[in-house]
Amino acid sequence: MPQPKSNAPAALTNKVNTVLGIVAWAGTAAGVAGVLITGAMMAVSVKRGESSEHMSRLGMVLGGCVLVATAGPLVSFVFA
Secondary structure (H helix, E strand, O other), X not given: OOOOOOOOOHHHHHHHHHHHHHHHHHHHHHHHHHHHHXXXXXXXXXXXXXOOOHHHHHHHHHXXXXXXXXXXXXXXXXXX
8 A cells, every 4th residue: 555755844744743742741631630630529528428429430531541642552553
């Protein structure tokens, strides 16, 4: 299967890579913040004696973290 050559200007490629790097760091930071916030909410609920469904929230946060962490390698694998 022939691979097309990239004709994008170097300046544009550098800017796109910078934006993608910032988005990746923001996604990682959001995942860490989500885990910390969910853990704090769980601790407060236990302290108050309330039972709530924080494990499902933690599962969603961790699922989002996995999605953010694997997005780049998956795209590289599919399009490389």
